[in-house]
Amino acid sequence: MKFISTRGQASPASFVDACLSGLAPDGGLFVPETWPRIEPAGPNETYVDVAVRVLAAFAEDELDEATLRGICERAYASFAHQSVAPLVQWGPNAFLMELHHGPTLAFKDVAMQLIAQFFDTVLSRRGERMSVTCATSGDTGGAAAAAFAGASNVDLFILHPFERISPVQRLFMTTTGASNVHNIAIDEDFDACQAIVKALFADRDFVVRSGLSGVNSINWARIAAQAVYYATAQAALGTDRPLRIVVPSGNMGDALAGYVAARCGLLHGFEAVCAVNENDALRVLLGEGRMARASAVSTPSPAMDISIPSNFERIAFEASGRDADLIRQIYNQFAQGGDVDLPEKIKGPLACTGLSAKRVSNTNTLEEMKRVHDETGWLICPHTAVGTSVARSLPESDAMTVVLATAHAAKFPETVEKATGLTPDLPHRVQGVIARDEEFDRVANDLAVVRTFIRDHQRL
């Protein structure tokens, strides 16, 4: 299957090339040329069975089934729960889908474990190496470090803001002990880290010579991997029962994966409510049809402190009837600095996608963590609490409500303590992380210095 760009000026790419490059060369996002039909998950299929079928629908003849099965089996062997994404009942007709059973206790593991196996397999076949580079303010870096540690064909460079991320989050990325994982602590904030990564990718010469690749949430392999748990949730709760899925959202990769699952026939209907914190750009987009400039503010749910939800571009592309010229025009206009009112051609169909968004304040997030503990005895993470708070506010419905639990409470001990007065225990399987030695290099906030660091440490 070929992948085309939402901005229409890149030549179609194969599945493997679209995933290895992340962003399309014209600045747009890759989407499949047509939506494949995928049979819904059956009650007797394992998580790996469903993952293999979903990937195969996009990869077609580029990767055979045995190869895909090997990739998926290795990826999900690192999970502590055999169901990978188990459902637990939270209230009458309401469930949590626990996405935090991976090695770094956040849902990013579900896609990152798969992407690492996938990259290593296809690169070894091609006899190539790549340098994966990302900026992180929290969960992405740890998930990438755990997934790529020891990969034979990938060197990983993670930029994090020095002394500005939580200790638990930092430990997950700095204690792998793997020689191909390089942690770069930048003497500045997260925005500076992200600006350096953007500048590295803008340097086409460096990108080509260094085999630079990205694994941020716009990578199609991540979206495909995340579509799988929507399919298994539908199978577990009954193939003929409509679901109402509440998705704690930032860059909208997770909610987009639900939309993709529905478009491919994996779901019985589609209703997804994006739960956002005080950074509510997504609510303004889906509710008012407006792209507004804002800077991110810090909240108790930091993985969702996003001012421009990048995956929205794919939804806008579909809503526009795949009008790449219009999408290019809108994003150019937005890049030039102003707010953009989406045209009717997008706004109308957008209202019929099944996607909506609701905002939760910082105060309500903390109150919600307390309330869920009072009701169930569970400690939940602040991102999940934004989700359960939204679920509570929805009108009665025959649909079964599923809130995605995106991280383990123990990843955010300070916030959990503030909200409930209790300290969540780290699960046994990750307690070793705390005891190990940390490795990172402190580097100046300087593009040239980082570029040299990468050149000096990559195995080409």
Ligand SMILES: *Cc1c(COP(=O)(O)O)cnc(C)c1O
């Ligand atoms: C990344 C993340 C989110 C947001 O997911 P998006 O795909 O960016 O919308 C929510 N919760 C947690 C814990 C995360 O790490």
